[in-house]
Amino acid sequence: xxxxxxxxxxxxxxxxxxxxxxxxxxxxxxxxxxxxxxxxxxxxxxxxxxxxxxxxxxxxxxxxxxxxxxxxxxxxxxxxxxxxxxxxxxxxxxxxxxxxxxxxxxxxxxxxxxxxxxxxxxxxxxxxxxxxxxxxxxxxxxxxxxxxxxxxxxxxxxxxxxxxxxxxxxxxxxxxxxxxxxxxxxxxxxxxxxxxxxxxxxxxxxxxxxxxxxxxxxxxxxxxxxxxxxxxxxxxxxxxxxxxxxxxxxxxxxxxxxxxxxxxxxxxxxxxxxxxxxxxxxxxxxxxxxxxxxxxxxxxxxxxxxxxxxxxxxxxxxxxxxxxxxxxxxxxxxxxxxxxxxxxxxxxxxxxxxxxxxxxxxxxxxxxxxxxxxxxxxxxxxxxxxxxxxxxxxxxxxxxxxxxxxxxxxxxxxxxxxxxxxxxxxxxxxxxxxxxxxxxxxxxxxxxxxxxxxxxxxxxxxx
Numbered sequence: 001x002x003x004x005x006x007x008x009x010x011x012x013x014x015x016x017x018x019x020x021x022x023x024x025x026x027x028x029x030x031x032x033x034x035x036x037x038x039x040x041x042x043x044x045x046x047x048x049x050x051x052x053x054x055x056x057x058x059x060x061x062x063x064x065x066x067x068x069x070x071x072x073x074x075x076x077x078x079x080x081x082x083x084x085x086x087x088x089x090x091x092x093x094x095x096x097x098x099x100x101x102x103x104x105x106x107x108x109x110x111x112x113x114x115x116x117x118x119x120x121x122x123x124x125x126x127x128x129x130x131x132x133x134x135x136x137x138x139x140x141x142x143x144x145x146x147x148x149x150x151x152x153x154x155x156x157x158x159x160x161x162x163x164x165x166x167x168x169x170x171x172x173x174x175x176x177x178x179x180x181x182x183x184x185x186x187x188x189x190x191x192x193x194x195x196x197x198x199x200x201x202x203x204x205x206x207x208x209x210x211x212x213x214x215x216x217x218x219x220x221x222x223x224x225x226x227x228x229x230x231x232x233x234x235x236x237x238x239x240x241x242x243x244x245x246x247x248x249x250x251x252x253x254x255x256x257x258x259x260x261x262x263x264x265x266x267x268x269x270x271x272x273x274x275x276x277x278x279x280x281x282x283x284x285x286x287x288x289x290x291x292x293x294x295x296x297x298x299x300x301x302x303x304x305x306x307x308x309x310x311x312x313x314x315x316x317x318x319x320x321x322x323x324x325x326x327x328x329x330x331x332x333x334x335x336x337x338x339x340x341x342x343x344x345x346x347x348x349x350x351x352x353x354x355x356x357x358x359x360x361x362x363x364x365x366x367x368x369x370x371x372x373x374x375x376x377x378x379x380x381x382x383x384x385x386x387x388x389x390x391x392x393x394x395x396x397x398x399x400x401x402x403x404x405x406x407x408x409x410x411x412x413x414x415x416x417x418x419x420x421x422x423x424x425x426x427x428x429x430x431x432x433x434x435x436x437x438x439x440x441x442x443x444x445x446x447x448x449x450x451x452x453x454x455x456x457x458x459x460x461x462x463x
Contacts, residue, residue, distance in 0.1 A: 030110065030114070031118065031119065031121075032118050032119045032120060032121030032123075033115065033118050033119070033120045033121055033123055033127050033128050033131060034120065034121025034122050034123045034127075035118075035121065036110075036111045036114070036115055036118065036131050036135075037123055037127055037131050039107060039110075039111065040111070040131060040134055040135065040138070040212055041209060041212070043209075043211055043276075045103075045104050045107060045138075046104065046138060046141075046211045046284065046285060047211060047284060047285060047286040048096065048100040048286075049096040049097045049099075049100040049101075050097065050100075050101075050145050050285050050286060050287055050342050051097065051145065051148075051149060051287055051342055051409060051410035051411065051413075051414075052096065052097050052287070052288055052410070053081060053088070053095070053097050053149060053410070053450040054081075054149060054410030054411075054413040054414070054450065055081075055287070055288065055295070055408065055409070055410045056071075056078045056079075056081035056082040056295075057081050057082070057084060057410070057413050057441075057447075057448070057450075058410055058412050058413050059298060059300075059412070059416070059430040059432075059441065060297070060298050060300070060301040060403055060407065060412050061295045061296065061297075061298060061333075061408065062295070062296040062297065062298040062299070062330065063082060063295070063296060064296065064327055064330065065434070065435065066325075067294075067296070067327075068082065068434055068435075070293075071293075075093065076090075077089060077093060082432070082434070083432065083434060083437075083439045084432075084439055084440075084441045084445075084447040085447075086446060086447060086451055087451065088450075088451060088453075089451070089453035089454060089455065090454065091454045091455055091458065092455065093453060093454075093455060094453070094455060095452075095453040095455070095456060097145075097149060097450070098146070098150070098452070098453065098456055101142045101145055101146050102142075102146075102165075102167075104138065104139075104142050105139055105142050105143070105167060106167070106170065108135045108136075108138050108139040108142070109139070109167060109168060109169055109170050110170050111131065111132070111135040112132065112135050112136065112139070113169060113170050115128060115131055115132045115135065116128075116132070129198050130198070130199065130202060132198055133194070133195040133196075133197075133198030133199040133213075133218075134195070134199070134212050134213055136191040136192070136194050136195040136198070137191065137192060137195040137199070137213040137217065137218050137221065137283075138213065139191055140187075140188045140189075140191035140192045140195065140221065140225075141213075141221060141283065141285065141343075143164070143166070143184055143187060143188050143191075144188050144221070144224070144225060144228075145285070145342075146164050146184075147163050147164055147181065147184045147185065147188070148228065148414050149414075149449075149450045150163070150164050150449060150450050150451075150452060151163040151164060151181050151184070151449060152181060152417075152421075152446075152449060153181075153228070153414070153417045153418045153420070153421040153448075154181050154182070154185055154228060154229050154230070154421065155230065155421040155422075157421075158181050158421065159180065159181050159182030159185070160180050160181070160182060161180060161181055162178040162179075162180060162181075163178055163179055163180055163181040163183070163184045164178055164179065164184060165177065165178055165179065165460075165463070166179040166183060166184055166187055168187070175460045175461065175462045176460070176462060177462040177463065178462075178463060185225070185229060188225055189222075189225065192218055192221060192222050192225065193222070195213070195218050196215075196218045196219065196222065199213065199214060199215050199218055200215060202214055202215055203215065204216040204245035204246045205217065205245075205246045205282055208276075209276060210276055210278070210281045210282065210283070210284045211276070211283070211284035211285075211343075213282075213283045213344075214282075215245060216241075216242045216245035216246040216282055217242075217282045217283035217344055218283075219238050219239075219241045219242035219245070220238070220239065220242035220282050220283065220344040220348070220349050221283060221344050222234075222238040223235045223236075223237075223238035223239035223242060223349065223352050223353070223356075224344065224348065224352055226238060227352050227355065227356060228414075228418055230418075230421075230422055232355075232356040232359040232360050233356075233360060235352055235353075235355075235356040236353065236356035236357055236360060236362075239349050239350075239352045239353035239356060240353065242282070242344075242349055243346070243349055243350070243353060246282060246346070247346055247349075247350075247372075248279045248280060248346060249280060249346050249347070249372070249373070249375075249376040250269075250278070250279060250280050250376060251375075251376045252311035252312065252315065252376060252377050253311060253376075253379060253380070254269075255267045255268050255269055255311075255315060256268050257315065262318070263315060263316055263317065263318050263334040263335070263336070264318065264320075264321075264322045264334055264335075264336045265336065266336055267315060278341070280341075280345045280346045280347060281341060281343060281344075281345055282343070282344045282345060282346065282349070283343045283344035284341065284343045285341065285342050285343035285344075286339045286340070286341060286342065286343070287339060287340040287341070287342045287408070287409045287410065288339060288340065288408075289339040290336075290339070291322075291333060291334075291335040291336065291340075291408060292321075292322040292323075292336065294321040294322060294332040294333065294334070295332065295333050295408060296327060296330045296331065296332055296333070297317065297330070297331045297332075297333060297407070299330075301403060301404075301407070302331060304400050304403060304404060305404060306378070306382060308379075309378050309379040309381060309382035310377065310378055310382075310404065311377055311378065311379065312377055312404060312405070312407075316333060316334050316335055316407070317331045317332065317333065317334055318331065318332050318334040319331060319332070320332065321334075322334075322336060333407050333408050335408065340406075340408055340409050341409075342406075342409050342410070342411060347373055347405055350369045350370070350372055350373045351369075351370075351373065351398060351401060351402050351405065353365075353366075353369040354366040354367075354369035354370045354373075354394075354398045354401075355395065355398050355399075355402075357369065358391050358392075358394045358395040358398055359391075359395065361391050362391075363389055363390060363391040363394045364389075366391070366394045366395070366398065367385055367389065367394055370385055370394070370397065370398060370401060371383065371384055371385055373401065373405070374401075377404075377405070385397060396426070399415070399419075399426075402415055403415075413448060414448075416443075416448065417444075417448040417449075420443040420444040420448075421444070427443040427444075428443075429441070429442050429443070
């Protein structure tokens with residue numbers, strides 16, 4: 001039976017390649033494996049809006065009063081997120097993180113409902129297996145993003161609490177309630193383990209379209225999911241396997257500012273841009289596409305950088321924003337119009353691997369993984385970790401390295417949420433003072449969870 005494709009948003013990208021030109025929109029009817037293959041070539045299906053709701057929540061990001069006030073000119077959502085409100089959206093506000101991920105899930109369900117019986121079209125028989133595996137992995141990734149953003153973190157205590165809706169079939173009339181956190185994680189693992197088997201004969205990485213997963217991409221995502229579940233042994237195993245298949249890093253010592261003293265004009269090569277050209281990417285997912293509405297490094301995060309030898313600091317900081325506003329003595333995270341990745345990358349895998357080894361008392365293995373990343377991020381003189389070598393001290397350094405590596409992505413919010421769920425005792429109480437009012441974020445607080453928007457609830461009373 002023919003199905004009508006969910007409505008997609010067609011957005012052209014200045015850096016798109018031939019496969020990005022396939023832009024299915026509302027009325028397209030899908031019939032064959034070839035059609036479904038083309039659907040998965042639609043770049044924006046995977047990369048519209050991931051963790052945007054968490055960026056202003058991140059305690060590592062800061063705003064001065066002028067910046068905070070300017071956010072209100074285009075709506076109050078970001079201001080409420082910055083003050084850790086549990087009520088961020090008005091009834092008229094769209095939540096693009098939610099909408100884009102569920103739009104993608106609808107399309108992946110469309111593929112999975114029909115791929116087994118669809119005629120091939122002009123593609124080889126092996127394409128059916130590949131497309132099915134990719135759809136399963138993509139659906140799992142979307143659910144992983146959603147459960148990480150909109151639910152308490154997975155633990156024995158929270159796994160029976162309500163998480164997010166879990167549609168697995170195309171049903172335009174369905175108004176599903178929320179499945180539990182544990183049920184969502186079980187489905188994510190089922191999808192990924194099935195995808196792992198289906199994609200096993202293929203390449204480690206999809207070099208032509210890295211937003212489409214391949215063998216190492218799925219193993220890497222499994223490592224990430226197991227890390228978040230607190231299964232550090234499996235996180236270690238899968239990250240080892242993924243890195244044995246693919247481990248390319250961009251060496252930041254090879255990049256310079258295009259315009260000396262002004263990082264807003266970009267770097268030679270734009271190494272951290274999320275794109276099909278970034279060789280660190282195994283399974284592409286983008287965070288925000290522009291940092292022109294700039295964020296400041298918090299004072300505490302700034303203090304964690306070696307300002308001489310950490311190339312991330314040298315390349316991505318400025319007292320001035322994109323529009324030349326000077327916030328001295330504070331520093332902007334200066335990235336211009338280059339987006340950030342929140343997908344499966346080699347840096348993410350190395351830090352997952354290092355953390356999993358540190359948490360399973362393999363301090364030497366953790367240091368080895370950490371140093372591989374550091375070799376591409378620090379000057380040669382400081383590339384090696386030289387601190388205490390007990391597992392607890394190494395884990396502390398890995399946590400700091402995650403903060404330095406994932407600035408501006410919102411991932412630090414999830415890290416802080418999961419550390420509290422693990423029972424780590426190093427998650428502080430954060431405070432922010434805005435216009436004379438002090439706001440507080442405590443470990444394990446519901447404020448770490450992005451609330452489901454009222455507009456979404458009005459469309460589905462079962463939420």
